[in-house]
Amino acid sequence: MADHDGTGGVRPLTLAWVGRHLDIGERVVKTEALHGGITAEMRRVTVGRRDGGTRDLVLRTFVDAAHAEDSLNRERGALALLAGTGVPAPGLVAVDHRAVHCEYPSLLMTHLAGRTVLEDAGVEARVPLLARQLVAIHAVRPAPAERPPQYVTLTTADTVVTPKGADAATWAAAVDVIRGPAPPYEGRFLHRDFHPGNLLFDMPPPGPAALRITGIVDWAAASWGPADLDVAHCCTNLALLHDPAWGVRFAEVYEEAGGVPAAASSERLYWQVRDALAFSEEVQQVSLSWRGAGRTELTARIVGERLDAYVTSLMDAPG
Template sequence: MISVAALLDYYRGAHPSWEGVSVTDVVDMTSGWETELYGFTLEYSEGSLLVSKRLVARLYPGRHAAGKAEKEFTVMGRLGEAGYPVPGVHEVETHADALGLPFMIMDWIEGHSMMDDFLGTPIEELGPHLEAFTRLFADLHRVDPALIFPESPRFEDTSGYLEMALERTARGLDEMGPPWLRPVLDWLGEHRNGVSPGRFSVLHRDFHPGNIMARPDGSHAVIDWGASSLGDPREDLMWTVLLASAFWGRPFGETILEAYQRAAGEEVRDAGFFEVAAIYRRIQDTSISFMRGAEEAGMRAGAVEQMKESLGHLHSVHGFLEERTGIRLPEFDELLGRV
């Protein structure tokens, strides 16, 4: 838990022209695997201007924390400038001196998580919520990538990108393991040439209802951009479809896929290939966390315990892998049986 004193010291040092600085109502909002979140109220005066803001501090633990903080701050700022709905961002610090970890400060969004609208609602009654969710998703994939990642290489389509991405994935497997995932990577390599080209897009890489805030006026803000990158939008989509299928059942995932196609105005081709890529990512991320600890996987302390509470979805993910590829990973079964 961050302290009021630490926040006060930070603001007084970062903004010496502010007077009467106060920090109140600090609340722990942490719920996900990767970062710590704290809400607070900041008040100060600057000249004749009196300011009161409800804000959120997002703290980054684990490997590459400083880079993640700076990247997310930059990406969210550029997305906001491009007209995509994200919270406003205000401060970023890549060192741990002030609050104990690198951090970013952004606007508090009044409202509720879209997850509240999805949980417990039958698929056939999701209507407007599903439409809003997939519209936001499709709109993201229409944002000009050059506005968000101007320093990244450009691709006409995702053919060359897929080859590069698989090479990067192979290096990641050699570095981080687990080696028994090699058959899945080999399957992806063998089937890559049959994948139709897609357009190069901005990816969120963890787009789910829990990362969308719904305001009382019906507008939305998308949060959690730490993993964002460029790539094929089918990567993004099938990660979301995979998680929905694993947690809520295949019909739910298929419903999201169908709604996204309507929102995007085009058919999603080669969905199976990108689902296998998403399965690979989920199995690798969770396996590294179980075997080597949350920090090694770039997650916060306590994330592994949260993962253990949702082992059922990992058994489902493994089953989807076998359905798609015929591959079963005994080592993963053994790992899930031990944790």
């Protein structure tokens, strides 16, 4: 989705900065606000070329600069690292992470073709693609100096919000899982926000059989940490977006695709539960975002019920 606003939606200093990173003879002819961004403003920037054609870029602007520098540095590093790897990420054009040239911290990158696909129909065909793509991300092996910062988790046992009507004993047991220290892990390059809303798809005729991922966006949380953390995050998103069973299934499909999760089931459970409980603090925000993307039936109540069912399934699983 996009709102067309000419070039008036981009602030003057930022527009001038964008212009300095275009090719000779190019100019910005139109910008569009892209919906779906939570932590930053996202705009498609249409650039007029000398030959009369156009090309598109994407501008990310952090009006709230509280975490802008860290986020932009993570994204800059990730995009530079992924160039030439085969992982379909945007190309880095320019970054002003301290707002030296722009009104606010900003990053300019290439625009990727495709669209997000969030509907329930066809999820069984998309899940294997997601799993294979996540395996490819985790296969990237940066040199130590190129690794992104260590992962962070903000949820604690004291910040978890038990959904209304949930079984208190089950949730108390789940909270106990994350009270202890994190299990040991082998570090991997992580997207850290890998879920259907950050993937772009192309589905040309004749239909789902031709479905392919054309892009992975929003690398502002790129991290170094356990592969299970990325897997768990996608599991929770699939559970809330489609059905709790898909959350459980994605972990299996990831392993079938060649992914290497933690060896012990207790260690895998730790990361799955930790990510699921983190969503307990964001049910309203998550449901609002998905409704804005067209899933109007996903009210906070329904998302909360699915989260409860997913947590319960994790705690009831054998092993």
